Amino acid sequence: MARMDPEARRARISDAARAVVLRQGLARTTVRDIAAEMGTSPGLVHHYVGSMDELLSEVFEAVAREGIEGTRAAMRSAGSPARQLRAFLATALRPGHGSSFQLWLDAWAEASRRPDLGATSRRLNIEWQQILAEVIEEGVSTGDFSCADPDGTAWRIMSLLDGLVLQLVAHDVAIGRDEVRSWVAGFAEHELSLEPGTLEGTDEEPPSPSRLHVAPSSHRPTASTKNEAVS
Amino acid sequence: MARMDPEARRARISDAARAVVLRQGLARTTVRDIAAEMGTSPGLVHHYVGSMDELLSEVFEAVAREGIEGTRAAMRSAGSPARQLRAFLATALRPGHGSSFQLWLDAWAEASRRPDLGATSRRLNIEWQQILAEVIEEGVSTGDFSCADPDGTAWRIMSLLDGLVLQLVAHDVAIGRDEVRSWVAGFAEHELSLEPGTLEGTDEEPPSPSRLHVAPSSHRPTASTKNEAVS
DNA sequence: GCCCCTATTGAGCAAGTGTCCAACAGCAAC
DNA sequence: GTTGCTGTTGGACACTTGCTCAATAGGGGC
Incomplete structure (x- = not known):
């Protein structure tokens, strides 16, 4: 294979690894698979x-x-805490989230x-929970939400989801x-003492729907249609 | 090793496999491990x-x-639907449930x-959800609970847990x-329009605490202390 | 044009996997 | 005691895994 400068090669390896992992899962990915995906030899990976x-x-x-940054971005441009929560649910349940959620399953099991x-x-899971905790705290401080324990509420909403x-x-x-979104929204409304329906609706489509979650970052367009349970 | 009649040997193999799986997880269990656990050779397993x-x-x-039967048994001897729900939560969160829950994680990922x-x-998960759905329906019919959609409520309680x-x-x-039990109990109370606190408390200790969930069914007392996050 | 640094190769190692099978041995029937 | 059925053995096979390393080759600096 063509000689490349280390930085570019490193990026290629990451891309190839991501493609294989999204296709086969964390537990089923081998060095040889990644090398084959790049069209190079196993030794190069190591x-x-x-x-x-x-x-x-x-x-x-x-x-x-x-996924986290995509959700953060969608929430930033959402406005009020309630709309931020809606954006959170919308991005977490976006089509294409399935194969990335499969990685979470793999990670939890492994x-x-x-x-x-x-x-x-563990670290990313806590970060994910913190996103929720922060918007809840913001909502409490603005008076939009009423919640005695934002941290616990964040754990519960995330866990239900x-x-x-x-x-x-x-x-x-x-x-x-749709049922999942509606159920989690309903639960969040109860936890935050909101009017039923406040968090419902899908009007809040994030800016670039298909780009944020699963697409490989460059070069090799992947067939990420397998393992897509949420589609 | 001593010659055994096929039925007894089959039982021994199941016991050994179960012990190893609970200790190491589904993904890390090998034929040789199981054979060693029984003190016999790998060929015998096959x-x-x-x-x-x-x-x-x-x-x-x-x-x-x-696990399912243990929970069913605990619920049968619990009395009222509310007490049955308490029993459900108590058995699902009993010490020792951790290593068995790890198997669920493995199964979901795989x-x-x-x-x-x-x-x-999939089949066992639906069965697990049905246990909840049934007790909820019972509670609704006796007037203890108020719930418009027992099936959905069952999915939500189970998923939060x-x-x-x-x-x-x-x-x-x-x-x-304790936090998990209290949180799920609180959620169930809300879903079923119960007085806060109705499902709290641990007084409802099931008959044989340590036997039902993880203990191998016979012969070889296992050190199931690894992977015990809930302990 | 040459040289040297290093990206790249791919065979190979050690350890591990599931599975198979010829040989062995214990026990009941005769 | 001999025979025959079959539970049991443990080495062997073919395969996969992560990882190593001597050898190769490509390209920038002189």
Whole structure:
């Protein structure tokens, strides 16, 4: 393969790894798969990457962070705390979220076995919860929300959402995306003493719908249609 | 090793497999581990078991079903629907549930990749949800609960519980077992229009606390202290 | 044009996996 | 005691995994 400067090669490796991981999951990705995806040899991967654990952890972080930043961006341009919450739910349930949520499932399951991945998963999960906690605190301070324990409420809303999406992604169960949004919205309204319906509706479509979550960052357009339970 | 009649040997293999799986997780269990656990040779396992996949799927079903039946038993002897719900929460959060919950995590993550395990996981998950749906319907018919959509409420309660326990088991996060019980109880009270506090309290200790969930069914007392996040 | 640095190769290692199978051994029937 | 069925053994096979390393080759600096 053509000789490349280290920085570009590193980016290529990340892209290839992300593509394979999104297609096969964290647990089923091997060095050889990544090398084949780039059209190079396995040895090259290890010339740049310390260990497989490290690489998988890095890929997971990249994909998850993309989701987090996408949600943050959507919330920033949403306005009031209530509209920010709506944006949170909309981005978390956007089509295409399925294959990225599968990575969360992989990370949770592997957390107790792969220390690096476990630490990353834990850290990002807390960050995700903090996004909710912050907007809730903001809503309380502006008087939009009424909530005695923003931190606990954030854990509960996030966990309800995770638990429901889990069923959508893992089993193709008899509940749909709209039901999940509506249920979590209803729960959040109760937790924050809002009028029923305040958080409902999908008018708040984020700016660039298909770009934020799962698309590989460059070069190699991936067929990420597999593992798409939320579609 | 001593010669045994096939039925007894099959039981021994199941026990050993279960012990190893609870200790190491579905993904990290090998034929050799199971053979070593019994003190016999790997070949013997395959003399009785068609494939590893089959065996793991069977072990998962056995452990999960034990949990389900344990919860059912606790609920049967609980009395009123409200007390049954309390029993449900108590058994789902009992110490020792952690390592069995890890199996659920493994199953959810692998569901989209291993058809057999996916089907089993889906089926048992729906069964688990149905337990909740049934007691809710009972409560509605006796007038104890008020609930417009028992099936949806069951999905929501179960998902909130799963999402919270997930955080306990996967990351050792800053929330505790008591908080989870109290939070889910509070949510259920809201969903069922109950007085706050109706589902709280731990007085409803089920008959045989340590037997129902994780203990191997016979012979070999296992050190199931690993992977015990809920302890 | 040459040289040297280093990106890249790909065979290969050690460890691990599920699965198979010829040989062995314990036990019941005769 | 001998025979035959079959539970049991453990080495072997073919394969995968992460990772290493001597050898190769491409391209910028002189």
